[in-house]
Amino acid sequence: MxxxxxxxxxxxxxxxxxxxxxxxxxxxxxxxxxxxxxxxxxxxxxxxxxxxxxxxxxxxVLQMSEAPSSGIDLPIGLENVAKGHPVSPDYRPSDLVPIPPQYCLNDLPHKLRREAMEACIQMLQNARKAALDIRIVSSYRTFTNQRYLYMKAIEKHGLGQNGVAKPGHSQHQLGTAIDVIGRDLQVLFKEAFGETPEGKWLIKNTANYGFTIPYQKENVNQTGYKYEPWHLRYVGKP
Ligand SMILES: [Zn+2]
Incomplete structure (x- = not known):
């Protein structure tokens, strides 16, 4: 396609x-x-x-998915979505629920799969107990949302960009991934977020809530994406 x-x-x-x-x-x-x-x-x-x-x-060009992945909910944590492994353009989990607006940066309606949302709220509430205000800036995205972001990134950074996933290849279409920010909005979508108090807290604590930070400095060559300390994926309770 x-x-x-x-x-x-x-x-x-x-x-x-x-x-x-x-x-x-x-x-x-x-x-x-x-x-x-x-x-x-x-x-x-x-x-x-x-x-x-x-x-x-x-x-x-988008490689078409061989696995039928519409009309079913992929098992959380085992979804194989990466460069070379797309989900179907119409994949949409059936258990998406809204994220309460007090945990989001903007008024856009944010959604995650129920289990991921519950773990996420627990994580953000505990961050607040540590006097840290972590907000969600992006969550579930449709194939169409992702295509728009992908074409914008190519327009801005060229065909070699490695910041935005192809539509169908994004963990955001799974309904289990979020992008977050802390108090300092200057580091939105920047590596420096990892050096902020919120970024450091997440690096230390995400695993306790079933989240990972999949795009690390060490695996840029394997994933094909740059280091993204703001991108968290829920893979299930440990
Ligand atoms: Zn992301």
Whole structure:
């Protein structure tokens, strides 16, 4: 599946190559005919069109999920969502519940799966007992929300960006992931959040509530994402 409204197609694996006379459009599917080719700007995938081989930037293509993942609730903690392992675009857990607004930074309606929400509230309440005010800035996202954020990130940082997951590949679509911030809003979505009192408290305490901080400095090469001390995923009570 192609992700942007309209995608340029190239005659070889480079953004400098001549463009094809046709474009691809959102949700159009292609059959990839060869292996990934790394170029300086990004990776490219080959596909066939009317007997000719053309190339498309890999960040603009979504691999379709082989596992049926709509109409079922994936088991918490065992959801396999990562680069190369998408969930279906219409995956939506059936047990999403709203997060009370006093734990959120903005007025947007935030949702999580019930079990994750209950653990999250317990964690944030205990942080308040330690005089720390941790607020949720992002939670459950639909495939469509994620596609919007992903295309914005590419527009801003280019095809090589590694801050926002492809739609279908985000832990936020599972309804078990949150992004948080403390009192200092200057460090919103910044590594420096990990150095704040709230960030340090989370590093020490998340595991007690069944949460992990999956994107660490040490595993950037494995996950394909940068260090995100503000991104927490619920994997179940220890
Ligand atoms: Zn996140």
């Amino acid at each position: 192609v992700l942007p409204d309209s995608v340029d197609v190239y005659t070889s694996s480079s953004l400098q190559a001549a463009k094809a006379r046709f474009n691809l459009h959102y949700r159009q599917t292609i059959r990839v005919t060869g292996t990934l080719h790394s170029a300086s700007s990004c990776d490219f995938l080959p596909f066939e069109h009317k007997g000719e081989t053309y190339w498309i930037p890999e960040p603009l």
